[in-house]
Amino acid sequence: MEKIYFNDNDKEKMRIKLSNNWEVNYDGELYLREAGDFEPKELVGHSEKVIGLLNLDGGEFLSISKDNTMIVWSAKGRKQATFESENSIVGISKIGDGKILALLEDESVVLWSVKYRRKLATFDLKVSSFDDVELDQSYLSFITKDGDLKVYTDTGNSVITFQNQKTFFTAWRFLRNDYCLTRTSTEIIELWSSSGEKVATINDKFSFSKDFLTIDEKSFAFVNENNEICIYDFEGKKYSSSKVDLANLTRTFIQTKEKLENQKKQNNIMDFMHVNNPDYKEVFIPSEVILKNDIELQDDDTKYLWNFFNRPIFNQIHNLLKKEEKSVKEYRKKMHEIKENEMKLDEVNLLIASTIKIKKIIAILVSLSFFSFALIVAGMLYKVLPSNMPVLVLVPFVLFVVFIMIWKSKFSKLLLLHRKKEKINTIDMLMQATKQWLKSVVEYRDSIIKQIPVLKDQNLYSGLKAKEIIKSKINNEIEKLALEECGITKDDIEFTDITGANNREAIVLHDWSKIQDKTNDSMSKKITSHNEMSFWSTKDGDILFAVQYIQFIFLTKDKIDVFNTYYDFIKNEYISKQSHAYYYKDVTNMSKKQVERIVFSESDEYSATEISLQVSSGDKINLTIINPETMKNLKNQFSSDEDLEERGLQIKELEEKLEEIKSDDSLDEDEKQDEIEMIEGQINSRKNDTIIVNKVASQELNKADQTIQNIRAQVRNHKTIEDNT
Structure with a gap:
C-alpha cells in the first residue's frame, strides 16, 4: 500500500517518469515533457498550486492541487x-485495482x-495518519481516533467494527454471514460475530492463508499443526476433528479454492489475453490497452470493429482452471475411496452386533455384582452359605473386574466407531465443499465463454460486416469532412474520366497507415501503435486495417482539391488532417x-507502390498502396504452407472433438x-485467421493507375483549353 504525504519542500516528488518515457514535473504549475523534447508543455487544469504527482496503472498519472482537486491525465497529457x-x-x-485513498486535512478519509x-x-x-490504515485481502482497516478498529471493503462498504481494539x-x-476469524500478535485465534462481539477462542493453531477453508453457512474447517482436519461451527464449537490421510490434499484444495476467488476478479472477457493480427506473437490484455490509449467503445459499430480486430485466445479461456479442476476431482476420488474403506458393511455390522451383545452382558454382570454385594451387606449370604464365605466374598470383586474389562473393550469399540463417524463426517463435508467448488468453476468459466463475441455472431470473423462499416465511414462521414475542408460541394466535382464518361464522384484511395512514408517521426507517435498493428483478412480476400491513410481527390473544373488524413x-x-488545392496548370x-517499407522489424522490408502528385511550388503529395507482392509476403509470413497444414490438422482435431462432445452422455446439457x-x-476462428490473397491488391493498384491517368488527362485537357484561348 503506497502512501504519499505532500510537503512543499519535498523536491523528490516533483518529477515522475511515465510509462511512455515522457516526464511530468511541477513547480507550482504542471508540465509535461515529451521524450527527447526540450520545451515542456504546460498542462492546464488546476486553479491553484500543484502539490503532488502519482503514477497510475495503464500509463496514466494523477496530479494533486491546493485547490482540493485531483486530476487524472493520460500519458500524453x-x-x-x-x-x-x-x-x-x-x-x-x-x-490497487485503480483505487485511490485520500487523507484530508480534517482527518477524514475518501476513496x-x-x-x-x-x-x-x-x-x-x-x-491521525496513514499509519492507522491497512489493506489486507481487499479489506481496508482503520484504527480510528475513537479507539475502534473498523473494517471496510475496498469499495467502501462497512463490514465490521471491533470496539476498543487499538x-x-x-x-x-x-x-x-460476515463472521470473522482473527489472529493477534500473540498468536491467539478468535471468532467474532458480524456485530463485532467475540464468540469464542479457537484452541488450535493453523495458517490463515494455507490451511483455512469455509465449508458452508454454518461451519468452517482448517488443517491444524498436527495435520488434523478440524471442523467448527459459528459458535466456536468443534464438532469434528479427524486425522484423515488427506491433510496435504486438503491444503492443495484450499489453495485451489483461493485461486478461483482471485480468478473471479477477472470477470470480463476484456481481462483475458487477446491477439490483434495473425502473428499471434504479441498478446495483450484489452482492458489495459483501452485504458492506456484512451479508447472509448461508445457506439455499436466501434464495438463491432474492436471485436473484429481484437480476438480472445480461445485455449486460455477453454482451459481456464482445468488443471485445478482435475486436481479437485482426484481429491474427491481419494476421499471417496477412504470413505468406502470406512463404510465396509461387514465391519460396521459386526461392530454394531458386538455393541448390542456387550450391552446385554454388561447389564447381566452389573446386576449380579450388585445383587451379591447387597447380600453381603445384609448378612444374608453368610447365613445361607456360611461354609463358603471366603470364596463368595471374592465373587463381587471378580464380577467388578470382569465388568471393567468388558467396559474397556466396549469403550474402545465405541471410540473406534466415534472416530469412524468423525472421519466420514469430515469427508462428507469436504465432498460438499469440493462439489460446490466444481460448480462455481463451471459457472465462472461459462460466464466468460458467453462473453466471447464470435460465439454470439458466427459471421464476425468473416470480416464482411467490418468491411462494410469501414467503407460506410469513408464514403459518408470522412468524405463529408473532406468536402468541407476543401471548401467545395459534390456539385463542384466535374471531370471526364478515361472512358470518356462525365464523372462527378470523388477519387478515394486508402491503405494501411504503416506502409506510408512517415518521414516526420512525430506522426508515428500520434498514431496508437496497437491499433495500427491490428489487421485481419476478410472472407472475400481483402485485408482490413484498423488505422488507414485516406486520400480524397476532387477533380473540379479548374483545379485539383486533395484531402488526406490518417484515420x-x-x-x-482523425490524425493530421490536411487539405490542398492546386490549379491544373501548376501540376x-x-x-x-x-x-x-519497414513494417515489422528492421530486417523485413515490404515492397509497395508510391503515387506522387507534384506541383510547381515544390509541394508533393504521396500515397503508398500495398501491391500484390506485399500481400503475398504477408500471406507467407502468417500463412505459410506449413502453417496452413497445421491449422488444417487443428481444425480436423477440433471437429473430431466436437463429435465426441456431442455423443458424450456423461456431461450435463449446460456443460455440453x-x-x-x-x-x-475455435473452428470458426482458425478458419478465419489466415491471410487470404486474391484480386483485391490488384484492384487497388488498378484504381491508382486509373487515378493517375484521370489526373493527367485533366491536366492535358486544361492546358489544351488554355492554349486555344
Missing part, C-alpha cells in the same frame, strides 16, 4: 477525470475509483514508383452446450 474534495488533501495512497472515474465512499471515521490483527478471514477506425480519430508531374459453443468458436 489529456485530462481524463477530475476528483473534487471538500477539504485539503494532505496525503494519498494507491491501493476514489480511477478506473470508474467516481468517488466510491467517504468513510464515517477519523484517523491495534491491527496480524491476520483475519471473513466467513459466511483510426477503433478510436474514431508538374503525377508519378508512380516502387518503394520499400458450453463445450460445443467453445469448440465451434
Whole structure:
C-alpha cells in the first residue's frame, strides 16, 4: 500500500517518469515533457498550486492541487477525470485495482475509483495518519481516533467494527454471514460475530492463508499443526476433528479454492489475453490497452470493429482452471475411496452386533455384582452359605473386574466407531465443499465463454460486416469532412474520366497507415501503435486495417482539391488532417514508383507502390498502396504452407472433438452446450485467421493507375483549353 504525504519542500516528488518515457514535473504549475523534447508543455487544469504527482496503472498519472482537486491525465497529457474534495488533501495512497485513498486535512478519509472515474465512499471515521490504515485481502482497516478498529471493503462498504481494539490483527478471514476469524500478535485465534462481539477462542493453531477453508453457512474447517482436519461451527464449537490421510490434499484444495476467488476478479472477457493480427506473437490484455490509449467503445459499430480486430485466445479461456479442476476431482476420488474403506458393511455390522451383545452382558454382570454385594451387606449370604464365605466374598470383586474389562473393550469399540463417524463426517463435508467448488468453476468459466463475441455472431470473423462499416465511414462521414475542408460541394466535382464518361464522384484511395512514408517521426507517435498493428483478412480476400491513410481527390473544373488524413477506425480519430488545392496548370508531374517499407522489424522490408502528385511550388503529395507482392509476403509470413497444414490438422482435431462432445452422455446439457459453443468458436476462428490473397491488391493498384491517368488527362485537357484561348 503506497502512501504519499505532500510537503512543499519535498523536491523528490516533483518529477515522475511515465510509462511512455515522457516526464511530468511541477513547480507550482504542471508540465509535461515529451521524450527527447526540450520545451515542456504546460498542462492546464488546476486553479491553484500543484502539490503532488502519482503514477497510475495503464500509463496514466494523477496530479494533486491546493485547490482540493485531483486530476487524472493520460500519458500524453489529456485530462481524463477530475476528483473534487471538500477539504485539503494532505496525503494519498494507491491501493490497487485503480483505487485511490485520500487523507484530508480534517482527518477524514475518501476513496476514489480511477478506473470508474467516481468517488466510491467517504468513510464515517477519523484517523491521525496513514499509519492507522491497512489493506489486507481487499479489506481496508482503520484504527480510528475513537479507539475502534473498523473494517471496510475496498469499495467502501462497512463490514465490521471491533470496539476498543487499538491495534491491527496480524491476520483475519471473513466467513459466511460476515463472521470473522482473527489472529493477534500473540498468536491467539478468535471468532467474532458480524456485530463485532467475540464468540469464542479457537484452541488450535493453523495458517490463515494455507490451511483455512469455509465449508458452508454454518461451519468452517482448517488443517491444524498436527495435520488434523478440524471442523467448527459459528459458535466456536468443534464438532469434528479427524486425522484423515488427506491433510496435504486438503491444503492443495484450499489453495485451489483461493485461486478461483482471485480468478473471479477477472470477470470480463476484456481481462483475458487477446491477439490483434495473425502473428499471434504479441498478446495483450484489452482492458489495459483501452485504458492506456484512451479508447472509448461508445457506439455499436466501434464495438463491432474492436471485436473484429481484437480476438480472445480461445485455449486460455477453454482451459481456464482445468488443471485445478482435475486436481479437485482426484481429491474427491481419494476421499471417496477412504470413505468406502470406512463404510465396509461387514465391519460396521459386526461392530454394531458386538455393541448390542456387550450391552446385554454388561447389564447381566452389573446386576449380579450388585445383587451379591447387597447380600453381603445384609448378612444374608453368610447365613445361607456360611461354609463358603471366603470364596463368595471374592465373587463381587471378580464380577467388578470382569465388568471393567468388558467396559474397556466396549469403550474402545465405541471410540473406534466415534472416530469412524468423525472421519466420514469430515469427508462428507469436504465432498460438499469440493462439489460446490466444481460448480462455481463451471459457472465462472461459462460466464466468460458467453462473453466471447464470435460465439454470439458466427459471421464476425468473416470480416464482411467490418468491411462494410469501414467503407460506410469513408464514403459518408470522412468524405463529408473532406468536402468541407476543401471548401467545395459534390456539385463542384466535374471531370471526364478515361472512358470518356462525365464523372462527378470523388477519387478515394486508402491503405494501411504503416506502409506510408512517415518521414516526420512525430506522426508515428500520434498514431496508437496497437491499433495500427491490428489487421485481419476478410472472407472475400481483402485485408482490413484498423488505422488507414485516406486520400480524397476532387477533380473540379479548374483545379485539383486533395484531402488526406490518417484515420483510426477503433478510436474514431482523425490524425493530421490536411487539405490542398492546386490549379491544373501548376501540376508538374503525377508519378508512380516502387518503394520499400519497414513494417515489422528492421530486417523485413515490404515492397509497395508510391503515387506522387507534384506541383510547381515544390509541394508533393504521396500515397503508398500495398501491391500484390506485399500481400503475398504477408500471406507467407502468417500463412505459410506449413502453417496452413497445421491449422488444417487443428481444425480436423477440433471437429473430431466436437463429435465426441456431442455423443458424450456423461456431461450435463449446460456443460455440453458450453463445450460445443467453445469448440465451434475455435473452428470458426482458425478458419478465419489466415491471410487470404486474391484480386483485391490488384484492384487497388488498378484504381491508382486509373487515378493517375484521370489526373493527367485533366491536366492535358486544361492546358489544351488554355492554349486555344
